[in-house]
Amino acid sequence: MKRPLPTLFWPCATLALLIALNASVNPGFLTLSVRDGHLYGNLIDILNRAAPLALVAAGMTLVIAARGLDISVGAVVAISAATAAVLIGGTLNMDAGAEATSRFPLWFALFAALGAALACGLWNGALVVGAGMQPIIATLILMVAGRGVAQLITSGQILTIYYPPYFYIGNGFLAGVPFAAVLAAVIIAAVHLALKLTPLGLYIRAIGINPLAARIAGVRARPITLALYAFCGLMAGIAGLIVSSNVKSADANNAGQLLELDAILAVTLGGTQLTGGRFSLAGTVLGALIIQTLTSTIYSLGVPPEVNLVFKAALIFAVMLLQSTEFRATVRKLVTRPAD
Amino acid sequence: MVHNASAPLLEARGIGHAYAGKPALAGVDFSLRAGEVHALMGQNGAGKSTLIKVLTGAAPLQSGSITLAGEPIHPTSTLAAQRLGISTVYQEVNLCPNLSVAENIFAGRQPLKSWTRGGGIDWRELNRRARAVLAGLHVDIDVRRELSSYSVAVQQMVAIARAIDISARVLILDEPTSSLDSDEVRQLFATLARLRTDGMAILFVTHFLDQVYEICDRITVLRNGQLVGEYPSAELDQAALIAAMVGRPLEARAAEPPRSVAAAHAATPASTPILSARDLARRGCVRGINLDVRRGEILGLAGLLGSGRTEVARLLFGLDRIDSGEIRIDGAPVTLRVPGQAIESGLSFCPEERKTEGIVEDLSIRDNIVLSLQARLGLWRRLPAAVRREITGRLAHTLDIRAPDLDGAIGTLSGGNQQKCMIARALATDPKLLILDEPTRGIDVAGKQEIMNRLTTLASEGLAIVFISAEIDELTRVSTRLIVLRDREQIGTLPGGATDDDVYAMIAAAAGP
Numbered sequence: 140m141k142r143p144l145p146t147l148f149w150p151c152a153t154l155a156l157l158i159a160l161n162a163s164v165n166p167g168f169l170t171l172s173v174r175d176g177h178l179y180g181n182l183i184d185i186l187n188r189a190a191p192l193a194l195v196a197a198g199m200t201l202v203i204a205a206r207g208l209d210i211s212v213g214a215v216v217a218i219s220a221a222t223a224a225v226l227i228g229g230t231l232n233m234d235a236g237a238e239a240t241s242r243f244p245l246w247f248a249l250f251a252a253l254g255a256a257l258a259c260g261l262w263n264g265a266l267v268v269g270a271g272m273q274p275i276i277a278t279l280i281l282m283v284a285g286r287g288v289a290q291l292i293t294s295g296q297i298l299t300i301y302y303p304p305y306f307y308i309g310n311g312f313l314a315g316v317p318f319a320a321v322l323a324a325v326i327i328a329a330v331h332l333a334l335k336l337t338p339l340g341l342y343i344r345a346i347g348i349n350p351l352a353a354r355i356a357g358v359r360a361r362p363i364t365l366a367l368y369a370f371c372g373l374m375a376g377i378a379g380l381i382v383s384s385n386v387k388s389a390d391a392n393n394a395g396q397l398l399e400l401d402a403i404l405a406v407t408l409g410g411t412q413l414t415g416g417r418f419s420l421a422g423t424v425l426g427a428l429i430i431q432t433l434t435s436t437i438y439s440l441g442v443p444p445e446v447n448l449v450f451k452a453a454l455i456f457a458v459m460l461l462q463s464t465e466f467r468a469t470v471r472k473l474v475t476r477p478a479d
Numbered sequence: 480m481v482h483n484a485s486a487p488l489l490e491a492r493g494i495g496h497a498y499a500g501k502p503a504l505a506g507v508d509f510s511l512r513a514g515e516v517h518a519l520m521g522q523n524g525a526g527k528s529t530l531i532k533v534l535t536g537a538a539p540l541q542s543g544s545i546t547l548a549g550e551p552i553h554p555t556s557t558l559a560a561q562r563l564g565i566s567t568v569y570q571e572v573n574l575c576p577n578l579s580v581a582e583n584i585f586a587g588r589q590p591l592k593s594w595t596r597g598g599g600i601d602w603r604e605l606n607r608r609a610r611a612v613l614a615g616l617h618v619d620i621d622v623r624r625e626l627s628s629y630s631v632a633v634q635q636m637v638a639i640a641r642a643i644d645i646s647a648r649v650l651i652l653d654e655p656t657s658s659l660d661s662d663e664v665r666q667l668f669a670t671l672a673r674l675r676t677d678g679m680a681i682l683f684v685t686h687f688l689d690q691v692y693e694i695c696d697r698i699t700v701l702r703n704g705q706l707v708g709e710y711p712s713a714e715l716d717q718a719a720l721i722a723a724m725v726g727r728p729l730e731a732r733a734a735e736p737p738r739s740v741a742a743a744h745a746a747t748p749a750s751t752p753i754l755s756a757r758d759l760a761r762r763g764c765v766r767g768i769n770l771d772v773r774r775g776e777i778l779g780l781a782g783l784l785g786s787g788r789t790e791v792a793r794l795l796f797g798l799d800r801i802d803s804g805e806i807r808i809d810g811a812p813v814t815l816r817v818p819g820q821a822i823e824s825g826l827s828f829c830p831e832e833r834k835t836e837g838i839v840e841d842l843s844i845r846d847n848i849v850l851s852l853q854a855r856l857g858l859w860r861r862l863p864a865a866v867r868r869e870i871t872g873r874l875a876h877t878l879d880i881r882a883p884d885l886d887g888a889i890g891t892l893s894g895g896n897q898q899k900c901m902i903a904r905a906l907a908t909d910p911k912l913l914i915l916d917e918p919t920r921g922i923d924v925a926g927k928q929e930i931m932n933r934l935t936t937l938a939s940e941g942l943a944i945v946f947i948s949a950e951i952d953e954l955t956r957v958s959t960r961l962i963v964l965r966d967r968e969q970i971g972t973l974p975g976g977a978t979d980d981d982v983y984a985m986i987a988a989a990a991g992p
Contacts, residue, residue: 336861337858337859337861338853338854338856338858338861338862339858341842341846341850341853342853342854342858344839344841344842344846345839345842345846345850348839348840348841348842349835349838349839349840351835351836352835352836352837352838352839353839353850353854354798354817354818355796355798355818355828355830355836355837356818356839356850356851356854356904357818357819357821357822357823357850357851357854357855357908358819358850358854359817359819359854361817416841417841
């Protein structure tokens with residue numbers, strides 16, 4: 140039976156609808172301004188804030204496409220943030236004024252944080268591939284334990300970072316655009332190119348649709364799956380750097396909280412099926428932007444904090460209905476069948 | 480309105496159907512009477528499956544009309560068709576292997592306990608009814624056991640039991656016998672005969688010509704989506720039936736096996752075998768496997784259902800690990816851990832279970848064909864688009880894969896064409912040795928003939944082939960040597976030119992006291 144291609148039409152339409160909703164409530168929503176050579180505006184803000192989610196969701200897309208799942212990404216964000224914060228050091232050097240020093244060189248802190256994240260991803264992959272665990276259970280282990288690891292690293296405190304060069308990752312601008320957004324765009328574009336220029340995309344889809352057939356056809360599913368989990372961990376690590384740089388601190392308990400669910404939601408919104416197989420990286424990016432725009436919508440509508448979550452749930456419900464093929468078919472039937 | 484018994488129970492007029500603009504059926508008439516077994520025949524891609532899909536609501540009725548007992552019907556789903564009294568049992572058993580037999584029969588319609596007794600499923604009643612339904616088919620099994628613990632034949636019976644229990648007017652069987660051995664087929668036919676006596680209208684799709692004459696009263700033949708004709712089976716002999724199916728007289732081809740290739744390929748025994756196995760064994764699987772395959776040889780693995788044919792192929796290809804013994808490729812001992820390794824060593828494998836082990840349904844035909852080759856080339860050597868087009872186009876041409884668009888999803892192809900795609904995938908890696916497990920299963924006569932001819936041609940070009948088939952006559956026709964298996968053990972070797980009787984004699988002789 141032929142299924143239609145995962146078209147990007149509905150994610151695009153949803154995003155456009157949300158932006159239009161915002162623009163109608165807040166006339167200044169679409170305006171962009173340039174200050175000190177940097178672009179400012181609500182749209183730029185959405186791009187910047189969506190960057191960590193987009194990165195994590197991109198990693199998640201590939202894992203899900205190969206019939207996996209990684210619910211530990213939020214914890215990995217915390218581990219990466221904690222590692223970077225500890226290595227940079229948490230003391231403000233009052234003598235040097237605003238200039239603060241780093242305990243270890245910045246490059247070392249960054250590599251160590253990403254290394255820790257990569258190790259987390261490899262651990263997940265090893266549990267799934269090597270020990271044959273169900274992905275949701277395998278990554279549940281790190282989801283729970285990872286927060287503990289992050290707390291061990293930070294000694295149970297919220298570490299404040301005082302080293303200005305580190306702030307560039309989450310707050311800096313490159314050619315007028317927020318650096319985090321540029322970083323996410325470059326990484327995701329590179330992944331997209333890698334999928335286009337190598338047969339990796341074919342392997343992933345084959346593993347996702349029919350793992351047994353892929354194995355018999357000679358596709359080496361185990362190393363590929365392991366690499367995908369490692370990549371997903373690495374993406375969470377980069378997100379951890381962006382998040383901790385942005386808020387200038389590392390909070391083992393709250394950094395990346397519930398990010399795994401947002402990432403899965405972004406993947407779903409983008410048209411990738413959770414059962415594996417077909418996937419769309421571009422759709423996932425749109426999904427991440429939809430989620431961030433949704434959050435902005437809640438602020439711009441002035442929703443009271445106590446109904447914030449209920450309102451967000453209702454909006455997500457509406458968005459998912461809009462994107463559901465079955466629901467649209469039902470509506471179409473109701474509309475086009477008055478005579479029956 | 481009183482329904483006339485001799486008038487058709489199910490009648491279709493002028494059925495037309497097109498997939499993405501490509502017509503699969505055009506103006507087909509079909510009628511099925513109560514109390515008859517009616518065969519629907521045709522080559523792969525003739526439109527049999529499409530017609531069944533339209534009749535059972537699995538595909539929308541695009542043009543034409545269907546009447547059931549004189550009333551026009553318009554089933555929009557298989558469920559709707561079931562409610563009208565049309566049930567279908569598909570080629571691949573569509574049940575849940577992890578549920579019990581009884582649960583499978585009553586899934587979605589479980590008898591419930593009353594509120595006064597606490598509600599919930601009435602398991603005692605469920606199992607009792609399941610036993611009763613199966614008893615009607617003369618099947619006596621423990622209905623509480625998992626479905627997967629029974630043979631495919633029993634599973635097929637369970638599927639039929641479910642179908643007739645849901646609605647007992649029209650039963651459609653889409654190639655129910657393709658995975659059954661002859662005893663099981665007999666059992667199934669006895670069931671069909673009983674159902675026929677009870678007044679059931681049965682539509683039966685099969686590729687086995689003998690079976691058509693054994694059980695069917697009338698035959699409808701389709702070709703290229705068109706109706707060729709409807710005949711009482713007594714008035715249409717096999718040669719005429721084949722001619723109607725392929726559109727040209729084929730008596731000579733069908734009756735006369737191709738020239739035995741045994742003589743043509745007196746392989747030089749001195750050359751190093753491409754693949755050789757010594758004392759291969761795997762616990763609970765097979766033992767005592769010794770074989771050599773040289774260039775240009777077709778080694779047939781013969782044996783009855785369950786004799787271990789597929790298991791041997793899986794060991795040779797690295798799908799299962801051996802416990803003891805030795806495999807050599809080109810004279811060098813190898814330890815095969817994953818199929819990818821076997822493919823790199825020049826082996827190719829076309830598995831038996833096309834749907835679960837072969838095709839990757841959502842991928843395009845081209846992607847499916849190049850999958851093995853691309854897996855062998857690895858991550859850093861992507862097939863350029865032009866080469867990919869060339870390879871897939873060439874293989875589709877040589878194997879005569881009939882597809883409206885090679886970039887379309889492989890799931891849209893008929894079973895036979897999917898099978899050819901699997902052979903194309905195996906050949907795309909340019910192997911030294913090809914292992915084919917039941918490559919002709921579910922394929923019509925002409926298609927089988929084509930594949931057999933292709934095998935001999937490939938062998939004459941130097942390819943070594945390990946050929947597995949449940950049909951002994953296919954094996955004896957093309958094999959240059961035969962290995963006979965019985966009860967998961969190799970019992971002997973026969974030279975090319977051996978007859979079916981030689982094989983059966985060997986199996987019988989090994990039976991022991």
